[in-house]
Amino acid sequence: MTRKNITRLSIFFDLILLIIFTVIFYFNTTVASEKNIFIPKGSIASIITHLSNNGYDVNRFDRFFLRFIGRPQSGFIDIGNNYLSKIDFLYALTKSKAALRDVTLIPGETMYFFNLLLSENFDLKVEDLQKAFEKYASYQDGVIFADTYKLPMGASADFLMQYLVERSMERHRQLAIKVLGIYDQKQWFRYVSIASIIQKEAANIEEMPIVSAVIYNRIKKGMPLQMDGSLNYGKYSHTKVSAQRIRQDMSEFNTYKNKGIPKNPVGSVSIDAIKAAINPARVDYLFFVKNKNGTHSFSRTYTEHQKNIK
Template sequence: MPKGSIKSIITYLNGIEGIPPNQFGRFDAFLIGAIGIPQSGFVDLGVENPTRLEFYKRLSTAKAATKEITLIPGETLHFFLQDVARVYGLDAQKLQESYEKYFHLPEGVIVPETYKLPMGLDEDSLMKTLAQISYKWHEDTATKLLGVYDRDKWFYYVSIASIVQKEAANIEEMPIVAAVVFNRLKIGMPLQMDGSLNYGIYSHQKITPERIRNDTNPCNTYKYKGIPPYPCTSASVQSLKAVLDPADVEYLYFVRNKNGTHTFSKTYQDHKSNF
């Protein structure tokens, strides 16, 4: 349904393909005005072949037609936009362009969540909506956990959390992995974590020695010391809490074990024996 007056609604209804010309007239405008102005956008009437009166009643009370889209923690913007384009029938490149218009970082700002968004939004409107939701979440969550929202400082933590998100085998491991990150930073040791290289189009790819040697992206924590200048993936609230309250351990190393979790160690010698 279009935004505007009852007249514009009648004009729109008369222009729908398959409806006889001038099917809706002054009496219909009167009925619509008496029952209530329909909301704009795509609406779900919830019934097929209604009577004329039932059609107008449902038109004025119908819920917006929506679809769900989920951003999984640890997933990247590239694949999320591909999913959004498929679900909502939009253009992925235009979504990317709109993302760059409303978000200040190239990755990691959209909150991992299930979104129920109305059909009919164009690329720009959908990205603007996600920006409003996400930035409010970041501000509210930072204020709750830290007492204040300093955007640059907060997204520094989000950047660390994005690495923890990719590296930890489960939520229980997150504070320990976070501790390893801070322990390495404290002594000036490169993070050298594969998960940081699972950025963008490489989200689901195995990290190879060639990628480690040749990838010049800031998320390559083998090549560059310190924390990447922006999150490499999306990060859950659990990974953020782990970063803000890391475990009190002295570990510097960890390796995946046969159980699918990690074995942690303080020294490189112990680390080698855990392989």
Template sequence: MSTLMPTDNRKNTTNKKINIDVNKSLIACDIIELFLVLFIVVLFYVSIPVTSTKVIYIPNGSTSAIISYLNKSGYELNFIDKTIIRFLGYPQQGWIDLKYKHLSKGDFLYKLVTSKAALRNITLIPGETSYFFLKDIAKALNLSEEKLIDTYNKLAYKNDGNILAESYSLPLGMSEENLIYYLFSYTNKKYEEFARKIFGEYNKNKWFYYVSIASVVQKEAANVDEMPYVSSVIHNRLKRGMPLQMDGTLNYAQYSHDVVSAKRIKEDRSPYNTYLNKGVPEHPVCAVSLAAIKAAIFPAKTEYLYFVKDKKTNAHKFSASYKEHVNTVNSNIVYIRTTPKKKVEPTEKTPSSKESIFDQIKTPSKPTAIKNLWQNVK
């Protein structure tokens, strides 16, 4: 009769514990190895080179919307970038300065969250021409005047009037192409908003007819209060088939600051010379304000056909008849002969209301008349 040996349960338990510990160690090593691999992959990923402009624009919106916008701009970001950005924080909005054109992916994503652009205020004075404005921008922002002009000419709808006359906060480091595109886009958006509020639609060709009238108003009026009256003279002359005969139209482009002489009037053969050509110049003479556009569309109801600057007040005197106009001119001659010369700088008044010109526009009393006016523009 055989005898069975007793089983050593303690030994089996010990072996099981050892096996479990070994398995746990192996799992831990696998996890650590996985994390190391992921870490190396992430390090490699964030070291991928990225080429960008120094200054880029980030729109308002969610992280997903911003990623989508950047993808459309050629940056090719994905869910990994989205995760990293969310880990770092939230992207800045507006213009941001990356400082460099060539960065690693990690630096690029970090700067999206932390960087802001240094801004400089640039004012396009109402009545100034793009010829001088581009020179001012090039100097103020240290940009290439040649590139600015080249981009402007490629994108411009008209020779002038493509940029609304107002103040802009522009980031340093912005490229010439992006700057012109931004100014044009901003202006076109304002023009469209303004046109739809008045006419209910935006036709760019028709709208620029009024911008051209507004540019003449901008050059001729001594202040905002005079604009509707200058506009009335323009409209009254157009209705009668009379040439505008206004000196301000000859202050186009590089001639913006020149005194218009009788010789210039006689010799200038450009389409801007309203002494030789009837109608409104095809291209706006200069940059305009919204106040000038408002006056171009809503002229004062007058019979005025003439105006001349009163040397005593530096404002204009308006006349419905040529005889009255001549009398005003003669009174100026007498005043000049009997008064010592004084240098007076005319200033353009701004509306007393804190509202913008856009907000001050009221619905016309006769909308049908406004629509007919719009429809008559070719």
């Protein structure tokens, strides 16, 4: 082998070593990151662009590497550390599991207390959550279905509310079509408003159609509903209704002063309450009062109602 060829071979190996050391150095550079990262749906190229636009030290070269090791899943993922080497960061993008937390909206609860729960679990401001809810929801309450939701850690108030409202509104639409054969939002949320009062008043699922019948019977006779549950709206969800409160409350939810159904639901509802609102029992009761068993005694006349009270 000539000296010239030896020189060329030496240069070639030097270049190979240089490339190897450069790659090793590159993949060992530190990437600063949030522990929970949002990965949008789309191509690897669009994911890299999204990360780059949000302050992550990634570039076109990284997308080629990702093609070999795997595709990141969309949504929020938990990569575990704030500082990782470039190669560990890219690997974590493809292997990390979703960062989710369960949160439950119980039937009858109001958005006021659900926002407090979300604020506590996701380290968000109540004011931001309420503002986001008002941005996406058409009604003050009752929009989000009573259910348990798996929500991503690290998400913004706007993201969480958009997700909760859009998912719930689709469930409202599907349920309306299933039960009524058509979805008319105004008509449907009148049922939801009735259901929200039923949810507050009924002692159990069996009572729901009967309470529903009382509501419809009183409306038919032009009587105010006079139901305490309607006054358990917003921050008053767990507050006992007093005579003073009935006199002073000037909201639409005061069914002692206002006839008919409030435009906005009082709180969250279950499917059972909605079904009861749509299909009331065939009874002619006008009154009910809680009895010693924790359920309600129903009556047709005020005289009978007075006896039940005693």
